[in-house]
Amino acid sequence: MLSISNEQDVGDRILAAAATCVRDYGIDRVTLAEIARRAKVSRPTIYRRWPDTQAILAALLTRRITEAAREVPLAGPGRTAIVDRIVAVAARLRHDDLLSAVLHSAPEFAMVYIAERLGTSQRLLIDVLADDLRAAQADGSVRAGDPRRLATMVLLVVQSTIQSAQIVEPILPPEELATELTHALNGYLAHG
Structure with missing residues:
Protein backbone atom coordinates (compact mmCIF):
# COMPACT_ATOMS: atom_id res chain seq x y z
CA MET A 1 0.00 0.00 0.00
CA PRO A 51 -9.96 11.60 -15.98
CA ASP A 52 -8.23 13.61 -18.70
CA THR A 53 -5.80 16.38 -19.57
CA GLN A 54 -8.41 19.11 -19.06
CA ALA A 55 -8.99 17.93 -15.48
CA ILE A 56 -5.24 17.99 -14.82
CA LEU A 57 -4.99 21.53 -16.18
CA ALA A 58 -7.97 22.66 -14.11
CA ALA A 59 -6.36 21.15 -10.99
CA LEU A 60 -3.08 22.84 -11.85
CA LEU A 61 -4.72 26.26 -12.20
CA THR A 62 -6.69 25.75 -9.00
CA ARG A 63 -3.48 24.96 -7.16
CA ARG A 64 -1.65 28.00 -8.55
CA ILE A 65 -4.47 30.38 -7.67
CA THR A 66 -5.06 29.01 -4.18
CA GLU A 67 -1.30 28.96 -3.47
CA ALA A 68 -1.06 32.62 -4.45
CA ALA A 69 -3.89 33.43 -2.04
CA ARG A 70 -2.29 31.39 0.77
CA GLU A 71 1.11 33.02 0.26
CA VAL A 72 -0.33 36.44 1.09
CA PRO A 73 -1.64 36.41 4.66
CA LEU A 74 -4.25 38.82 5.92
CA ALA A 75 -2.22 41.46 7.77
CA GLY A 76 -4.94 42.40 10.23
CA PRO A 77 -8.63 42.97 10.58
CA GLY A 78 -10.78 45.30 8.56
CA ARG A 79 -11.30 46.54 5.04
CA THR A 80 -7.83 48.04 4.52
CA ALA A 81 -6.07 44.75 5.31
CA ILE A 82 -8.51 42.80 3.12
CA VAL A 83 -8.03 45.14 0.17
CA ASP A 84 -4.24 45.13 0.58
CA ARG A 85 -4.28 41.33 0.51
CA ILE A 86 -6.52 41.18 -2.56
CA VAL A 87 -4.31 43.63 -4.46
CA ALA A 88 -1.17 41.68 -3.51
CA VAL A 89 -2.70 38.37 -4.63
CA ALA A 90 -3.82 39.99 -7.89
CA ALA A 91 -0.25 41.18 -8.52
CA ARG A 92 1.11 37.67 -7.94
CA LEU A 93 -1.44 36.17 -10.31
CA ARG A 94 -0.86 38.88 -12.91
CA HIS A 95 2.83 37.95 -13.00
CA ASP A 96 2.38 34.18 -12.74
CA ASP A 97 4.05 32.57 -15.76
CA LEU A 98 1.62 29.65 -15.87
CA LEU A 99 -1.51 31.79 -15.78
CA SER A 100 0.00 34.09 -18.40
CA ALA A 101 0.71 31.09 -20.62
CA VAL A 102 -2.89 29.92 -20.29
CA LEU A 103 -4.36 33.36 -20.99
CA HIS A 104 -2.13 33.85 -24.04
CA SER A 105 -1.99 30.36 -25.53
CA ALA A 106 -5.55 29.21 -24.82
CA PRO A 107 -7.93 32.07 -24.20
CA GLU A 108 -10.86 29.76 -24.97
CA PHE A 109 -9.84 27.52 -22.05
CA ALA A 110 -9.60 30.54 -19.76
CA MET A 111 -12.95 31.84 -21.03
CA VAL A 112 -14.70 28.80 -19.58
CA TYR A 113 -13.77 30.09 -16.13
CA ILE A 114 -14.29 33.73 -17.03
CA ALA A 115 -17.65 33.60 -18.80
CA GLU A 116 -19.25 30.17 -18.49
CA ARG A 117 -18.86 28.75 -15.00
CA LEU A 118 -17.24 29.29 -11.63
CA GLY A 119 -14.23 27.07 -11.13
CA THR A 120 -13.10 25.47 -7.90
CA SER A 121 -10.50 28.16 -7.21
CA GLN A 122 -13.02 30.93 -7.81
CA ARG A 123 -15.47 29.34 -5.37
CA LEU A 124 -12.73 28.92 -2.77
CA LEU A 125 -11.66 32.55 -3.15
CA ILE A 126 -15.26 33.74 -2.80
CA ASP A 127 -15.72 31.65 0.36
CA VAL A 128 -12.52 32.91 2.00
CA LEU A 129 -13.21 36.51 1.04
CA ALA A 130 -16.82 36.29 2.24
CA ASP A 131 -15.58 35.14 5.66
CA ASP A 132 -13.11 38.04 5.79
CA LEU A 133 -15.78 40.52 4.71
CA ARG A 134 -18.23 39.19 7.30
CA ALA A 135 -15.65 39.84 10.02
CA ALA A 136 -14.97 43.32 8.63
CA GLN A 137 -18.70 44.06 8.58
CA ALA A 138 -18.79 43.15 12.27
CA ASP A 139 -16.02 45.66 13.03
CA GLY A 140 -17.77 48.30 10.91
CA SER A 141 -15.14 48.77 8.20
CA VAL A 142 -17.14 47.12 5.38
CA ARG A 143 -20.61 48.20 4.33
CA ALA A 144 -23.69 46.09 4.88
CA GLY A 145 -24.65 43.49 2.31
CA ASP A 146 -24.50 39.77 1.70
CA PRO A 147 -20.78 38.92 2.12
CA ARG A 148 -20.90 36.28 -0.64
CA ARG A 149 -22.37 38.78 -3.08
CA LEU A 150 -19.79 41.38 -2.15
CA ALA A 151 -17.02 38.78 -2.48
CA THR A 152 -18.34 37.70 -5.87
CA MET A 153 -18.33 41.26 -7.17
CA VAL A 154 -14.79 41.76 -5.88
CA LEU A 155 -13.78 38.57 -7.71
CA LEU A 156 -15.23 39.93 -10.95
CA VAL A 157 -13.40 43.25 -10.59
CA VAL A 158 -10.08 41.62 -9.72
CA GLN A 159 -10.39 38.92 -12.38
CA SER A 160 -11.00 41.60 -15.01
CA THR A 161 -8.03 43.58 -13.75
CA ILE A 162 -5.74 40.56 -14.00
CA GLN A 163 -6.94 39.68 -17.49
CA SER A 164 -6.67 43.19 -18.89
CA ALA A 165 -3.58 44.48 -17.08
CA GLN A 166 -1.31 43.91 -20.06
CA ILE A 167 -3.41 45.90 -22.51
CA VAL A 168 -3.66 48.94 -20.22
CA GLU A 169 -0.04 48.87 -19.07
CA PRO A 170 0.92 51.93 -21.17
CA ILE A 171 -1.73 53.88 -19.24
CA LEU A 172 -1.59 52.05 -15.92
CA PRO A 173 1.83 50.54 -15.19
CA PRO A 174 1.79 47.88 -12.45
CA GLU A 175 2.24 50.27 -9.50
CA GLU A 176 -0.51 52.60 -10.70
CA LEU A 177 -2.76 49.66 -11.54
CA ALA A 178 -2.39 48.43 -7.96
CA THR A 179 -3.16 51.92 -6.65
CA GLU A 180 -6.30 52.23 -8.79
CA LEU A 181 -7.46 48.72 -7.90
CA THR A 182 -7.01 49.61 -4.22
CA HIS A 183 -9.16 52.72 -4.68
CA ALA A 184 -11.82 50.80 -6.59
CA LEU A 185 -12.09 48.04 -3.99
CA ASN A 186 -12.04 50.42 -1.03
CA GLY A 187 -14.74 52.52 -2.67
CA TYR A 188 -16.90 49.49 -3.37
CA LEU A 189 -16.57 48.01 0.12
CA ALA A 190 -16.73 51.22 2.18
CA HIS A 191 -19.86 52.65 3.71
CA GLY A 192 -21.26 55.09 1.25
Whole structure:
Protein backbone atom coordinates (compact mmCIF):
# COMPACT_ATOMS: atom_id res chain seq x y z
CA MET A 1 0.00 0.00 0.00
CA LEU A 2 1.32 3.45 -0.92
CA SER A 3 1.69 6.07 1.75
CA ILE A 4 -0.27 9.29 1.62
CA SER A 5 2.93 11.33 1.26
CA ASN A 6 4.04 9.18 -1.68
CA GLU A 7 0.63 9.63 -3.31
CA GLN A 8 0.88 13.37 -2.76
CA ASP A 9 4.41 13.39 -4.19
CA VAL A 10 3.20 11.60 -7.33
CA GLY A 11 0.33 14.06 -7.69
CA ASP A 12 2.74 16.97 -7.22
CA ARG A 13 5.07 15.56 -9.88
CA ILE A 14 2.18 15.16 -12.31
CA LEU A 15 1.04 18.75 -11.77
CA ALA A 16 4.61 20.05 -12.06
CA ALA A 17 5.03 18.12 -15.31
CA ALA A 18 1.76 19.55 -16.62
CA ALA A 19 2.98 23.06 -15.77
CA THR A 20 6.20 22.59 -17.76
CA CYS A 21 4.18 21.25 -20.70
CA VAL A 22 1.93 24.33 -20.66
CA ARG A 23 4.96 26.63 -20.58
CA ASP A 24 6.75 24.72 -23.34
CA TYR A 25 3.87 23.99 -25.71
CA GLY A 26 0.87 26.07 -24.74
CA ILE A 27 -2.23 24.50 -23.36
CA ASP A 28 -3.63 23.09 -26.62
CA ARG A 29 -0.64 20.85 -27.26
CA VAL A 30 -0.37 19.33 -23.79
CA THR A 31 -0.88 15.58 -23.90
CA LEU A 32 -1.39 13.03 -21.19
CA ALA A 33 1.48 10.99 -22.64
CA GLU A 34 3.90 13.92 -22.36
CA ILE A 35 2.76 14.72 -18.82
CA ALA A 36 3.31 11.08 -17.85
CA ARG A 37 6.75 11.03 -19.48
CA ARG A 38 7.88 14.19 -17.70
CA ALA A 39 6.44 13.07 -14.35
CA LYS A 40 8.05 9.64 -14.80
CA VAL A 41 4.74 7.84 -14.17
CA SER A 42 2.46 5.68 -16.28
CA ARG A 43 -0.68 6.97 -17.91
CA PRO A 44 -2.84 4.70 -15.71
CA THR A 45 -1.23 6.36 -12.67
CA ILE A 46 -2.49 9.70 -13.97
CA TYR A 47 -5.93 8.28 -14.82
CA ARG A 48 -6.34 7.14 -11.22
CA ARG A 49 -6.20 10.80 -10.19
CA TRP A 50 -7.69 12.72 -13.13
CA PRO A 51 -9.96 11.60 -15.98
CA ASP A 52 -8.23 13.61 -18.70
CA THR A 53 -5.80 16.38 -19.57
CA GLN A 54 -8.41 19.11 -19.06
CA ALA A 55 -8.99 17.93 -15.48
CA ILE A 56 -5.24 17.99 -14.82
CA LEU A 57 -4.99 21.53 -16.18
CA ALA A 58 -7.97 22.66 -14.11
CA ALA A 59 -6.36 21.15 -10.99
CA LEU A 60 -3.08 22.84 -11.85
CA LEU A 61 -4.72 26.26 -12.20
CA THR A 62 -6.69 25.75 -9.00
CA ARG A 63 -3.48 24.96 -7.16
CA ARG A 64 -1.65 28.00 -8.55
CA ILE A 65 -4.47 30.38 -7.67
CA THR A 66 -5.06 29.01 -4.18
CA GLU A 67 -1.30 28.96 -3.47
CA ALA A 68 -1.06 32.62 -4.45
CA ALA A 69 -3.89 33.43 -2.04
CA ARG A 70 -2.29 31.39 0.77
CA GLU A 71 1.11 33.02 0.26
CA VAL A 72 -0.33 36.44 1.09
CA PRO A 73 -1.64 36.41 4.66
CA LEU A 74 -4.25 38.82 5.92
CA ALA A 75 -2.22 41.46 7.77
CA GLY A 76 -4.94 42.40 10.23
CA PRO A 77 -8.63 42.97 10.58
CA GLY A 78 -10.78 45.30 8.56
CA ARG A 79 -11.30 46.54 5.04
CA THR A 80 -7.83 48.04 4.52
CA ALA A 81 -6.07 44.75 5.31
CA ILE A 82 -8.51 42.80 3.12
CA VAL A 83 -8.03 45.14 0.17
CA ASP A 84 -4.24 45.13 0.58
CA ARG A 85 -4.28 41.33 0.51
CA ILE A 86 -6.52 41.18 -2.56
CA VAL A 87 -4.31 43.63 -4.46
CA ALA A 88 -1.17 41.68 -3.51
CA VAL A 89 -2.70 38.37 -4.63
CA ALA A 90 -3.82 39.99 -7.89
CA ALA A 91 -0.25 41.18 -8.52
CA ARG A 92 1.11 37.67 -7.94
CA LEU A 93 -1.44 36.17 -10.31
CA ARG A 94 -0.86 38.88 -12.91
CA HIS A 95 2.83 37.95 -13.00
CA ASP A 96 2.38 34.18 -12.74
CA ASP A 97 4.05 32.57 -15.76
CA LEU A 98 1.62 29.65 -15.87
CA LEU A 99 -1.51 31.79 -15.78
CA SER A 100 0.00 34.09 -18.40
CA ALA A 101 0.71 31.09 -20.62
CA VAL A 102 -2.89 29.92 -20.29
CA LEU A 103 -4.36 33.36 -20.99
CA HIS A 104 -2.13 33.85 -24.04
CA SER A 105 -1.99 30.36 -25.53
CA ALA A 106 -5.55 29.21 -24.82
CA PRO A 107 -7.93 32.07 -24.20
CA GLU A 108 -10.86 29.76 -24.97
CA PHE A 109 -9.84 27.52 -22.05
CA ALA A 110 -9.60 30.54 -19.76
CA MET A 111 -12.95 31.84 -21.03
CA VAL A 112 -14.70 28.80 -19.58
CA TYR A 113 -13.77 30.09 -16.13
CA ILE A 114 -14.29 33.73 -17.03
CA ALA A 115 -17.65 33.60 -18.80
CA GLU A 116 -19.25 30.17 -18.49
CA ARG A 117 -18.86 28.75 -15.00
CA LEU A 118 -17.24 29.29 -11.63
CA GLY A 119 -14.23 27.07 -11.13
CA THR A 120 -13.10 25.47 -7.90
CA SER A 121 -10.50 28.16 -7.21
CA GLN A 122 -13.02 30.93 -7.81
CA ARG A 123 -15.47 29.34 -5.37
CA LEU A 124 -12.73 28.92 -2.77
CA LEU A 125 -11.66 32.55 -3.15
CA ILE A 126 -15.26 33.74 -2.80
CA ASP A 127 -15.72 31.65 0.36
CA VAL A 128 -12.52 32.91 2.00
CA LEU A 129 -13.21 36.51 1.04
CA ALA A 130 -16.82 36.29 2.24
CA ASP A 131 -15.58 35.14 5.66
CA ASP A 132 -13.11 38.04 5.79
CA LEU A 133 -15.78 40.52 4.71
CA ARG A 134 -18.23 39.19 7.30
CA ALA A 135 -15.65 39.84 10.02
CA ALA A 136 -14.97 43.32 8.63
CA GLN A 137 -18.70 44.06 8.58
CA ALA A 138 -18.79 43.15 12.27
CA ASP A 139 -16.02 45.66 13.03
CA GLY A 140 -17.77 48.30 10.91
CA SER A 141 -15.14 48.77 8.20
CA VAL A 142 -17.14 47.12 5.38
CA ARG A 143 -20.61 48.20 4.33
CA ALA A 144 -23.69 46.09 4.88
CA GLY A 145 -24.65 43.49 2.31
CA ASP A 146 -24.50 39.77 1.70
CA PRO A 147 -20.78 38.92 2.12
CA ARG A 148 -20.90 36.28 -0.64
CA ARG A 149 -22.37 38.78 -3.08
CA LEU A 150 -19.79 41.38 -2.15
CA ALA A 151 -17.02 38.78 -2.48
CA THR A 152 -18.34 37.70 -5.87
CA MET A 153 -18.33 41.26 -7.17
CA VAL A 154 -14.79 41.76 -5.88
CA LEU A 155 -13.78 38.57 -7.71
CA LEU A 156 -15.23 39.93 -10.95
CA VAL A 157 -13.40 43.25 -10.59
CA VAL A 158 -10.08 41.62 -9.72
CA GLN A 159 -10.39 38.92 -12.38
CA SER A 160 -11.00 41.60 -15.01
CA THR A 161 -8.03 43.58 -13.75
CA ILE A 162 -5.74 40.56 -14.00
CA GLN A 163 -6.94 39.68 -17.49
CA SER A 164 -6.67 43.19 -18.89
CA ALA A 165 -3.58 44.48 -17.08
CA GLN A 166 -1.31 43.91 -20.06
CA ILE A 167 -3.41 45.90 -22.51
CA VAL A 168 -3.66 48.94 -20.22
CA GLU A 169 -0.04 48.87 -19.07
CA PRO A 170 0.92 51.93 -21.17
CA ILE A 171 -1.73 53.88 -19.24
CA LEU A 172 -1.59 52.05 -15.92
CA PRO A 173 1.83 50.54 -15.19
CA PRO A 174 1.79 47.88 -12.45
CA GLU A 175 2.24 50.27 -9.50
CA GLU A 176 -0.51 52.60 -10.70
CA LEU A 177 -2.76 49.66 -11.54
CA ALA A 178 -2.39 48.43 -7.96
CA THR A 179 -3.16 51.92 -6.65
CA GLU A 180 -6.30 52.23 -8.79
CA LEU A 181 -7.46 48.72 -7.90
CA THR A 182 -7.01 49.61 -4.22
CA HIS A 183 -9.16 52.72 -4.68
CA ALA A 184 -11.82 50.80 -6.59
CA LEU A 185 -12.09 48.04 -3.99
CA ASN A 186 -12.04 50.42 -1.03
CA GLY A 187 -14.74 52.52 -2.67
CA TYR A 188 -16.90 49.49 -3.37
CA LEU A 189 -16.57 48.01 0.12
CA ALA A 190 -16.73 51.22 2.18
CA HIS A 191 -19.86 52.65 3.71
CA GLY A 192 -21.26 55.09 1.25
